[in-house]
Amino acid sequence: MSDANLFEQQRVNRRRSAIVVTIFLLFFAWVGFGGDLAFNLLTAEADPQEYHHTIPWIGIVATLLALGITWHARRNGPKRVLWATGARELIATKRQEEKVLINVVEEMAIASGLPAPKIWVVPDKDPNAFATGNDKASHIAVTEGLLNTLSRDELQGVVAHEMAHIRNHDVRLMTLLAALIGVITLMSDAAWRTMYVSGRGRGGGGGRGGSGGKKGNLGAIILVLWLITLLIAPLLSRLLALGVSRKRELLADASAAQFTRNPASLATALRKIEDSSAPTVAIGRGSAHLCIADPLGRRLTHKQGFIADLLATHPPMGIRVARLKAMAFQYEQTGVLPESV
Amino acid sequence: MTIVFVVILAAIVVWAVMAFNRLIALKGQTLNGWKQIDVQLKRRHDLIPNLVNAVKGAMEFEKETLDAVISARNQAVKIQADALPTGGVAALAQAEAKLTSALSGLNVVVERYPDLKATSNVAQLQEELTSTENRVAFSRQHYNDIATSYNVLQQQFPWSLLTGFAKAIPVELWEIVDDTDREVPNVDLSMK
Numbered sequence: 077m078s079d080a081n082l083f084e085q086q087r088v089n090r091r092r093s094a095i096v097v098t099i100f101l102l103f104f105a106w107v108g109f110g111g112d113l114a115f116n117l118l119t120a121e122a123d124p125q126e127y128h129h130t131i132p133w134i135g136i137v138a139t140l141l142a143l144g145i146t147w148h149a150r151r152n153g154p155k156r157v158l159w160a161t162g163a164r165e166l167i168a169t170k171r172q173e174e175k176v177l178i179n180v181v182e183e184m185a186i187a188s189g190l191p192a193p194k195i196w197v198v199p200d201k202d203p204n205a206f207a208t209g210n211d212k213a214s215h216i217a218v219t220e221g222l223l224n225t226l227s228r229d230e231l232q233g234v235v236a237h238e239m240a241h242i243r244n245h246d247v248r249l250m251t252l253l254a255a256l257i258g259v260i261t262l263m264s265d266a267a268w269r270t271m272y273v274s275g276r277g278r279g280g281g282g283g284r285g286g287s288g289g290k291k292g293n294l295g296a297i298i299l300v301l302w303l304i305t306l307l308i309a310p311l312l313s314r315l316l317a318l319g320v321s322r323k324r325e326l327l328a329d330a331s332a333a334q335f336t337r338n339p340a341s342l343a344t345a346l347r348k349i350e351d352s353s354a355p356t357v358a359i360g361r362g363s364a365h366l367c368i369a370d371p372l373g374r375r376l377t378h379k380q381g382f383i384a385d386l387l388a389t390h391p392p393m394g395i396r397v398a399r400l401k402a403m404a405f406q407y408e409q410t411g412v413l414p415e416s417v
Numbered sequence: 418m419t420i421v422f423v424v425i426l427a428a429i430v431v432w433a434v435m436a437f438n439r440l441i442a443l444k445g446q447t448l449n450g451w452k453q454i455d456v457q458l459k460r461r462h463d464l465i466p467n468l469v470n471a472v473k474g475a476m477e478f479e480k481e482t483l484d485a486v487i488s489a490r491n492q493a494v495k496i497q498a499d500a501l502p503t504g505g506v507a508a509l510a511q512a513e514a515k516l517t518s519a520l521s522g523l524n525v526v527v528e529r530y531p532d533l534k535a536t537s538n539v540a541q542l543q544e545e546l547t548s549t550e551n552r553v554a555f556s557r558q559h560y561n562d563i564a565t566s567y568n569v570l571q572q573q574f575p576w577s578l579l580t581g582f583a584k585a586i587p588v589e590l591w592e593i594v595d596d597t598d599r600e601v602p603n604v605d606l607s608m609k
Contacts, residue, residue: 172544179548186453187555189446189563228547337558 081415082244085327089245093252096316100256101142103309107263108138110302117295149255154208154215157254157366161358163196163217173223180232181216184239187335190214193242197223200358203349206366207238208254209247216242219356226345233332233342234349237368240331246324247366250317254363257313267306317365322391325368329396330415333403337413343400350393369393436576440583443567447588450560451502454591457552458497458513464549465490465520468542472523475533479526486523489516502564506589513553514593520546557591564588 112132119129149156166174178195185192193209196217203222208215216238218231226234241247333339349369356371364371370390407413469483493512500509524543533539568587571580580586 172541175541176544176548179544179551183548183551183555186457186552187559189450189453189559232551335555 085244089249093249096249096253096256097146099316100146100260101139103260103305104138104142105135107302107306108132109135110298110305111135111138114295114299114302117298120295145259146252146256149252149259150210153251153255154210154213156258157206157208157251157363158196158215158217160363161198161200161217163198163358166195166197176228177218177223177231177235180228180235184232184235184335187236188239188243190239190243193239198356198358200356202356202371203352204356204359204371205234205238205368206359206363207241207247208251208366209242210251211248214242214247219358221352221356222349225348225352227341229336229338229341230345230348232336233338233345234368236332236335237328237342239335240328241324243331244324244327246328250366253317254366257310257317260313261310264306264310267303271303325390326396326399329400330403333400333413334415337407338404339400339407339413340404343397343404346393346397346400432575433579437579437583440570440576440579440585443563443570444583444585446563447502447560447567450556450563451588453556454553454560455497457549457556458493461516461549461553462490462494462497464542464545465516468523468546471536471539471542472527472533475530482519482523482526486516486519489519492516502588503586504589506591510591510593517550520550561590564590 109132111134112129115129115134116132119127122128166178169175169178174197177197181195182192191214193207193214193216196215198204198217198219200219201221203219203225205216205218205222208217216235218234222231222234241250329342332342336342346369356367359367359371367390403414465486469486473483489512493509493516496505496509496512500506527533527539527543567585568590570576571585571587
């Protein structure tokens with residue numbers, strides 16, 4: 077990738093991060109102030125001595141909370157993601173495969189001109205890898221299965237792919253997204269549970285009478301809208317993550333080829349990762365978009381077409397392998413590695 | 418009228434500062450890339466005595482191969498001491514290429530001793546050597562990429578005006594001078 081392309085990519089990622097944070101804050105503000113509005117309308121026509129919801133403290137608390145969460149996600153997101161996969165940091169080792177991994181990571185750091193990232197090993201038999209990080213430090217994590225399955229050259233291709241994500245600043249956006257999706261999912265789960273419990277509780281009580289007026293109706297409508305947003309938020313946030321991640325994979329594949337000057341070995345590595353189709357148990361749904369191959373082993377990733385385009389976190393493996401092979405072929409024919417095909 | 422003049426002058430100054438900074442930034446990256454090569458070459462040179470010591474005992478009668486490696490290494494160390502991006506890159510590249518071919522000669526010999534290859538110490542050293550060779554190659558690749566953009570920028574029009582000011586001079590690329598790559602193999606099919 078030329079300098080201009082790289083800077084453009086980094087700029088796009090910064091802007092996307094800003095958009096994601098804005099949407100997240102707006103969502104919390106709506107959850108908070110929307111709730112306030114509903115309560116305000118519902119209590120507006122109550123007797124003067126009863127409670128009147130006039131100060132929008134739910135909104136204020138929710139917005140402040142969202143600000144805190146975003147700050148926390150930016151700072152501790154990488155640690156949380158690594159912790160969730162049960163990865164252990166690789167510093168010094170006696171095992172030959174792990175020594176090779178350390179060497180390969182350092183080689184790729186040199187090739188990309190970046191400081192060497194920290195290395196983590198995920199105890200999982202399925203081959204997979206991901207990168208995470210913020211503006212302070214970067215991390216590359218691979219599964220034990222990857223170390224056992226791939227040859228040295230193939231491992232180099234995979235590490236180069238992750239290095240490219242780090243260099244393009246993809247990891248910052250992706251990690252932020254993973255952390256925020258986690259929070260939204262948690263909140264939505266809580267909302268579902270509360271609804272379920274309060275639904276049962278109200279069965280005997282026969283509902284709350286008295287708030288019949290026009291304002292009360294409007295309040296009820298807003299309350300329903302409010303609940304619906306809370307319930308479908310996880311789905312929407314995950315769709316957002318999907319749209320963000322797919323194009324990046326192709327870009328990172330191309331950059332990996334630039335680093336190693338060996339597109340063919342990344343292609344065979346992807347094939348091997350693909351062939352062991354068991355899901356990577358250690359890596360959950362919320363951070364699926366961080367990985368080199370879809371860890372959930374979904375069939376969608378293998379298909380092309382509209383639905384797959386809409387829902388898969390990764391482009392079809394066939395397309396990625398074909399592109400890399402085309403690059404390898406051109407490189408062999410002309411001696412010049414194409415930027416992409 | 419004077420205002421227009423001042424605005425134009427200010428614009429030129431701002432542009433010149435930005436262009437100057439870009440040249441300086443690229444110069445810094447190029448020198449950094451060169452330093453990285455230096456580090457990796459030193460690593461390579463330090464590793465070779467270890468490797469030679471590890472295999473020496475088992476390979477007394479391959480003395481020539483070992484001597485070739487040692488002398489190529491010492492030659493490379495000497496040349497590395499005063500090579501700079503602005504001069505001496507070609508000589509260093511040649512010395513390192515000689516060392517590479519001496520090392521691959523040694524590797525061929527090691528392959529002939531299965532017992533030696535089986536010792537974990539030698540296996541580890543071989544991985545170290547592979548990694549070191551890769552590091553040298555990748556740092557060279559990175560240096561060449563960044564040095565090329567630096568050289569090109571110096572020749573492009575608006576920036577070329579500022580090269581003297583920024584003390585920017587074209588740097589040498591690390592060309593591959595591996596003689597074995599260029600040589601045409603001698604094939605004799607006469608079957609005498």
